[in-house]
Amino acid sequence: MAYNDLRAFITALEENGELKRVTAEIDPVLEIAELADRAVKSGGPALLCENPTGYSIPVLINAFASMRKMELALEVDSIDSIAARISEYVAMKTPEGLLGKLKMLPKLAEMGSFFPKEVRSGPVKEVIKKDGFSLLDYPVLKCWPGDAGRFITLPLVFTKNPETGKRNVGVYRMQVYDERSTGMHWQTHKQGAEHYRRRLAAGKEERMEVAVAIGADPATMFSGILPLPPDLDEMLFAGFLRSKPVELVKCETVDLEVPAHAEIVLEGYVTLGELKTEGPFGDHTGFYSLEDDFPVFHVTCVTQREKPIYATTIVGPPPMEDYYMGKAIERAFLPLMRLQIPELVDINMPAEGIFHNLMIVSIRKSYPLQARKVMNAVWGLGQAMFTKCIVVVDDDVDIQNLSEVTWKVLNNIDPERDFQFTMGPIDQLDHPSRLPNYGSKVGIDATRKWPEEGFHRPWPGVLKMDASVKKRVDRICKQLGIG
Ligand SMILES: Cc1cc2nc3c(=O)[nH]c(=O)nc-3n(C[C@H](O)[C@H](O)[C@H](O)COP(=O)(O)O)c2cc1C
Numbered sequence: 001m002a003y004n005d006l007r008a009f010i011t012a013l014e015e016n017g018e019l020k021r022v023t024a025e026i027d028p029v030l031e032i033a034e035l036a037d038r039a040v041k042s043g044g045p046a047l048l049c050e051n052p053t054g055y056s057i058p059v060l061i062n063a064f065a066s067m068r069k070m071e072l073a074l075e076v077d078s079i080d081s082i083a084a085r086i087s088e089y090v091a092m093k094t095p096e097g098l099l100g101k102l103k104m105l106p107k108l109a110e111m112g113s114f115f116p117k118e119v120r121s122g123p124v125k126e127v128i129k130k131d132g133f134s135l136l137d138y139p140v141l142k143c144w145p146g147d148a149g150r151f152i153t154l155p156l157v158f159t160k161n162p163e164t165g166k167r168n169v170g171v172y173r174m175q176v177y178d179e180r181s182t183g184m185h186w187q188t189h190k191q192g193a194e195h196y197r198r199r200l201a202a203g204k205e206e207r208m209e210v211a212v213a214i215g216a217d218p219a220t221m222f223s224g225i226l227p228l229p230p231d232l233d234e235m236l237f238a239g240f241l242r243s244k245p246v247e248l249v250k251c252e253t254v255d256l257e258v259p260a261h262a263e264i265v266l267e268g269y270v271t272l273g274e275l276k277t278e279g280p281f282g283d284h285t286g287f288y289s290l291e292d293d294f295p296v297f298h299v300t301c302v303t304q305r306e307k308p309i310y311a312t313t314i315v316g317p318p319p320m321e322d323y324y325m326g327k328a329i330e331r332a333f334l335p336l337m338r339l340q341i342p343e344l345v346d347i348n349m350p351a352e353g354i355f356h357n358l359m360i361v362s363i364r365k366s367y368p369l370q371a372r373k374v375m376n377a378v379w380g381l382g383q384a385m386f387t388k389c390i391v392v393v394d395d396d397v398d399i400q401n402l403s404e405v406t407w408k409v410l411n412n413i414d415p416e417r418d419f420q421f422t423m424g425p426i427d428q429l430d431h432p433s434r435l436p437n438y439g440s441k442v443g444i445d446a447t448r449k450w451p452e453e454g455f456h457r458p459w460p461g462v463l464k465m466d467a468s469v470k471k472r473v474d475r476i477c478k479q480l481g482i483g
């Protein structure tokens with residue numbers, strides 16, 4: 001049964017021993033962040049801070065901060081089962097004959113349940129404040145000492161494509177400037193920024209309507225970070241994940257719909273052309289992202305539950321909560337990547353690579369220079385374009401084992417031959433690139449080299465002991481208590 005809202009998820013976390021209530025007073029300025037950092041790094045529980053200093057609204061953090069919590073969030077035993085469900089749809093063929101069509105009906109009915117459903121009202125409308133509200137009334141965190149201020153870190157930002165009318169949802173952090181305005185940190189490659197650019201170029205409007213939901217059922221929250229193609233509705237994908245439509249309600253002051261079961265919704269607009277300094281902010285990379293100009297979000301109305309819960313996260317030196325969210329995407333989206341890159345066997349983006357800095361991929365190699373083709377395909381695939389370093393290995397390497405990867409890659413490369421440098425778009429948070437959003441990438445072809453690739457020396461096998469010897473030594477080991 002899909003969670004209706006954030007509260008149902010909190011209950012599930014608690015019942016599974018994955019949530020601790022923090023009754024001690026703790027400050028949203030730095031202290032909650034420090035506690036959350038320690039909790040995630042020690043494999044600890046999600047935290048519901050019931051007494052944030054100076055506020056009566058509880059703060060939820062680390063709700064997704066382990067693979068187990070991600071599984072609870074998405075109601076699966078393993079994230080791989082989401083990949084399997086996606087594969088079923090990918091493999092769907094035109095049915096043959098009546099029997100084939102009949103067999104397909106349950107799948108089609110299931111698909112019908114993914115579409116978001118518009119409802120007339122919901123808990124997020126329990127309190128509607130068109131005036132007399134202030135963003136300073138919410139326990140928004142200051143995460144790191146050098147941060148420019150308090151940042152809303154897990155907002156679902158809803159916008160519409162002015163040309164197609166299609167919705168987009170992205171998680172873009174928001175620096176609280178004052179009672180009614182924040183930064184809107186949609187990076188230049190993201191859909192919110194694209195909607196903004198198109199409206200600005202059209203020159204027809206002065207304002208772009210934006211709505212922000214904070215805290216919702218976990219599938220809906222998670223869908224905000226998914227790297228979906230433009231115009232593919234995140235709310236549809238959330239419906240797929242929870243096997244139940246996301247219920248949406250119309251906003252009060254803008255022409256957008258938001259989750260009816262959200263905790264808090266901020267409605268408002270971004271003035272086209274208005275920019276303001278945003279940051280610095282202690283970022284995913286574990287470094288501060290520097291201050292830069294971003295649009296400003298003006299809040300015109302707040303709707304919320306009577307007693308809302310403020311959902312947030314912190315980012316910083318890995319692993320943090322966002323690593324597990326990213327890992328879930330990596331696991332779930334593998335079948336979709338395989339649609340584009342069929343030779344792909346597995347991928348691994350280690351925590352230390354902060355998603356885009358390192359992607360290890362294993363492939364079934366069938367023709368010369370195929371590793372190079374795979375690198376270029378990854379660099380051409382949606383947000384995988386940001387990948388700074390791609391390492392390609394043969395499918396006999398277990399790429400989830402980083403020790404094996406390091407050992408085999410370092411042994412198998414002739415660096416001058418096997419490194420491929422290229423230029424391309426760079427994640428906006430990348431600090432060493434020579435210009436913002438502009439820089440280089442490297443691909444390492446660590447596959448076994450073939451004669452057709454100009455390699456005519458023999459390629460040695462990996463060392464492996466005889467099975468019969470192993471068996472005999474097993475017994476001796478047992479006597480000695482070794483291994
Ligand atoms: C905790 C967290 C914070 C994020 N903050 C930002 C942000 O400030 N700006 C941004 O562009 N992307 C941010 N992202 C990444 C986007 O949510 C992600 O790239 C998403 O796929 C964008 O969706 P879009 O393609 O619909 O724009 C964040 C992700 C997480 C998990």
Ligand SMILES: [Mn+2]
Pocket residue numbers: 168169170191226227228229230231232234
């Ligand atoms: Mn999107």
